[in-house]
Amino acid sequence: MAVLMTLLSSKVGKIITTLILVILLMAGGVGYFAWYNFKREVPIVYKSAEDHFKYGSINSGGIPFFIWEVLPNLFAEHLPGPDGYQSLGFIWEEGKEMPVGVSKTIVGFPRQGSTCALCHSTTYRKSPQDLPTIVLGAPTQKFDSIANIRFLAACGNDPKFTPDNIIPAIEANHNLSWSDKLLYRYVIIPQTQKALMGLGLGFAWTNSRPDPGPGRIPSFNPVKFINFRLPLDDTIDNVDDPAVWNLRKHKGFYYHWDGLEGSLTETIIMGALAAGTKPDNVPLENLQRVEDFIRLIPPPDYPFDIDPVLAAQGKPIFDNKCASCHAFGGDRTGTVIPIQEVGTDDHRIEMWTQAAVDKYLAVGDGQEWDFTQVQKQNGYVAVALDGIWLRAPYLHNGSVPYLTDLLEVPEKRTTTFYRGYDVYNRDKVGFVSEGTTAETEGFKYDTHLDGNSNQGHLYGTELSSEDKQALVEYLKTL
Known part of the structure; x- marks a missing residue:
């Protein structure tokens, strides 16, 4: 009997050991499968800055x-036009897989993301017949961030967002293995639909405010309400994206329209967080490459002929009337001008609260990086005017379509125009903002709406017509 029990115990032990090994192998296999399909990172490195x-x-x-x-292709009815993502203002280089400003990464499976170039690149054409010229570092005047979000949310809420519709569409472009199909059917597509529906809910507050339209963004309310879960308020923060070229010469300047940041490095991290980067996943090396690049991008040259005699006449006018706030080395260039003086639309200032400052100052705690120079100010930064010709429309909220308009008193400025058309008006210095084509391709901007005011910035409005013409000609050279 003792021998029998010993034999049985030995067999049971072997069976248990075998079962444990099988379970461990299965667990390891499941873990490896999950890692490979959801966590495995394959770096995609671009040698060119x-x-x-x-x-x-x-x-x-x-x-x-x-x-x-x-x-x-699947949800074309939710787009504003017939040209796919280009109808939302995305810019494509010929032969490229994705548009400028969109990244493709492998984290288990291929994922789409945004880059800084999405909001800081633009195109212009000298005439309607020309091919677009792409300029990096320029403020976008075509990409419509809110329209893009609403398109994605509409897709997620569409009954056609199903594996039976999406998988065949994917397979028209890519070969999916049987395991890929299972992952897309039961995990990736349902989770994506859930995320897109949540995206629409997260940005529902934008429906109660004027649309920003192309070339403008709601700057910090998304972070306030979605990331920081601060209480909803009625503030409006629609502003133009700024230019990000030549930043080596902007050392010591305040950043963002209202000077809420004093550090370029922190400003770039702030932009990444706004684009969706998680605080514990900030790619400091990648962002440093971005910073090094935008420090060196030269401002673009004006693409038309400049009258050298007239420009020479305009230089002393600029030196006397504008340089203290807008020339490199000017006493006030890069500083914050009080709202009581500049007199432009104050909605952007009202949006940025001390509560938001406090949240930002805490968000980097425990990370390799941190925010130390975030603050609340009460005015707008006097920006340097390098490349000013390509930064239309003007003022922080993009409420003045032409440089010539900006030198007029507000009562004489254009009150309704169209943004998003990239043909250039060399006479007025800005993008064509009126006429049938601009109306068809653009977005109607009404300066009477809250946050869209074109008031203020009266500097230079008292000049004679001749002096204004000479000043504008000189500004083309910057």
């Missing part, structure tokens, strides 16, 4: 790349 700016990942998240690719 320019390509890195355009396409390099900032870990901004986004949605599965293969799904993102097929949405315009």
Whole structure:
């Protein structure tokens, strides 16, 4: 009997050991499967600093790349026009897989994300017949961030957002293995739909305010309300994206329209967080490459002929009337001018609260990086005017379509115009903002709406017509 029990115990032990090994192998296999398909990172490195700016990942998240690719074909009715993502203002270089400002990364599976170039690149054409010229570092005047968010949310809420519709669309472009199909059917597509529906809910507050339209963004309310969960208020923060070229000469300047930041490095991290980067996943090395690049991008040259005699006449006018606030080395250039003096629309200032400052100062705690120079100010930064010709429309909220308009008293400035058309008006210095084509391709901007005021900035409005003409000619040279 003792021998029998020993034999049985030995067999049971072997069976138990075998079962444990099988369970461990299965668990390891499941763990490896999960890691490979959801966590495995395959770095995509761009040797060119320019390509890195355009396409390099900032870990901004986004949605599965293969799904993102097929949405315009599957849900064209939710787009504002017939040209897919280009109808939302995305810029494509010929032969490229994705538009400027969109990254493709592999984290388990291909994922789409945003880069800094999405909001800081633009195009212009000298005439309607010309091909667009892409300028990096310029403020976008075509990309419509809120329209893009609403398109994605509409896709997620559409009954056609199903695996039976999406998987065949993906397979028209890519070969999916049987395991890929299972993952997309039961995990990736349902989770993406949930995320897109949540995106729409998160930005529902934008429906109660004027739309920003192309070339403008709600700057910090998304972070206030979505990331920081601060109470909803009625503030409006629609502003133009700024230019980000030549920043080596902006040392010591305040950043953002209201000077809420004093550090370029922190400003770039802040932009990455706004694009969707998680605080514990900030790619400091990648962002440093972006910073190094935008420090050196030269401001673009004016693409038309400049009258040298007239420009020479305009220089002393600039030196006397504008340089103290807008020339490199000016006493007030890069500083914050009180709102009581500049008199422009104050909604952007009212939006930025001390509560938001406090949240930002705490968000980097425990990370390799931190925010130390975030603050609340009460005015707008007097910006240097390098490349001013391509920064239209003007003022922080993009409420003045032409440089010539900006030298007029507000009562004589254009009150309704169209943004988003990239043909240039060399006479008025700005993008064509009126006429049938601009109306068809653009977004109606009404300066009577809250946050859209074109009042203030009366500097230079008292000049004679001749002096204004000479000043504008000189500004083209900056």
